[in-house]
Amino acid sequence: MVDVGSYELVWPTALFLAEGQRVALSSGSSWSDRVKWLLTEALSGATAVADFEDAAYDVDGDPWALPTGQLTTMTNHQRDWFTELLRRADELRQASAPRAYWPQRRVGSSAHTESPLRDAHRDFTQIIATFESNGYLIEAFGQPCVDSDEELPDPADVIEHRLGIGGLWPLVPADWNEDTFYGLVEVFHDMVSRPRRRENHPFGACGWHYYEFHVVPGQILYRWKINQMLRSAGVEYELAAEGEDRGRLIAVTDDARSHLVHQVLQTSTPGIKERVDHAIALFRNRSASPESKRSAIVTLAGVLEERRQLIRDNLGKPDEGSLFEIANRYDLRHRRTDQLGDYDPVFLDWIFWWYLATVELTSRLIAREGFPQEKKD
Structure with missing residues (x-):
């Protein structure tokens, strides 16, 4: 038992x-x-x-x-x-953090005077140290051994090759600005891989040797730990778990919209999936501009245009027309002088999620028996 x-x-x-x-x-x-x-x-x-x-x-x-x-x-x-x-x-x-101790429970305590992002820098360094000690960076940095004369790459050079910034290893959180920190968060996502087996090499106190690396469980664990850290710090970004921008920082959304993204990526047919994937990546980029969001909406509108007959058959002509009126009357798609452009950019979020939900709905209709399949590229 x-x-x-x-x-x-x-x-x-x-x-x-x-x-x-x-x-x-x-x-x-x-x-x-x-x-x-x-x-x-x-x-x-x-x-x-x-x-x-x-x-x-x-x-x-x-x-x-x-x-x-x-x-x-x-x-x-x-x-x-x-x-x-x-x-x-x-x-x-x-496992949970221990209950708050005296300094944390005191109102106005000076125990935590550092900024949340500085705390995140420190916590990130500890996370990477754990991954390194458990062999998750060996595929990127190599594995030292007392019995080997192999020259290993300099980790600082490996990171610089990817990120374009030198001198970042060993990690020194005090030296980072915001862009460097977020860049490191994304870079290490692409470098970790989980060793599924290890053996102790006792000669010369060499230590553990790691084998059978696999990136998928390593990256799943990395995203989970990093996203926990970012939430604790009050940072409104997270590492995307799927899509074209997997492993890149995106703006945090609620669970329902995260589930919608997952569903639409799972149900879209080949040819459509790539376009929807790109639209999602454009829209949820942590620094997405209004123009990027418009481009994402236009992409989704194009997908729905191709499914217009399906929408008309199931929603009816008046409702189908209302769906496309937004894209045609507002300054989104055709960019004509008679289109409405004086509206709060916050409405771009509403339009995007509405259109994305409609794409997901139409994908499920297509998957149902009796509805014609889309043309494959």
Whole structure:
């Protein structure tokens, strides 16, 4: 019986479950090492690893005196323990910050006089340090070894090649302006990859060597941690999880609109998806101008124009006309002198989300049986 109440997740539940299921399907002598590495990373403290090791001894007598066939039973006990942990993953609670201490509880305390962004700089540095120590930057920076004469790249050069700014490694938060900080946030997203296996190299106290890198779980974990950090700092940006701008900072939206973006990207047909993806990236860029937002709306209007007959068949001609009147009468698409241009740019947000929701609706109609499919490019 797994005591899930003793463990706290420091990963998103879905990522722990996905990586755990992959490990559960593996075999070989390194299987238990993969489990222990996952438990070390994803759960707070060492309790889960200790319980996993103890699960092997759920047999009578001295386990080291057992015949070989019964040693296999020990492994099966561990597999049963790990399988149950994964089955009950939703019961695992997320690790939380400790309750506020005296200085934080005092009204007007001088304990936190730094700006929120400066706090974010410090927290970001700690996050990167953890990723580095866990082998997530080895594909980008290389892996030192006492037995190797390989010359490794200078991390500062690797970052400069990507970002165009030199001297950024080691990380020195006090030296960053806002653009440098946000640039580093995006750069490291593209460099992290999770090692799914590690082995200790004891010669010369070399330490852990990491293997089997994969960018997807590494970037999922990175986005999760960075977005938590930005929210805590009150920063109204987040790293996009999907789309053309995946891994780039975008303006924060509510959960409903985030879900709409996910749905429209999942339901759009090839040829349409690329255009919608580009429109979303244009619109939600953290520094999007009114012109960029107009361009995004025009792109969506073009998609809806191609689906006009479908909209007319399902909404009726008067309603269909109202949908396109916005794009035609206002200073958005044709840019004629008789169009209305004196309106608050905040209405661009309303128009964009309305059109995006309509694209998603029409994609679902097309997917339904009985509606003609769009022409593929």
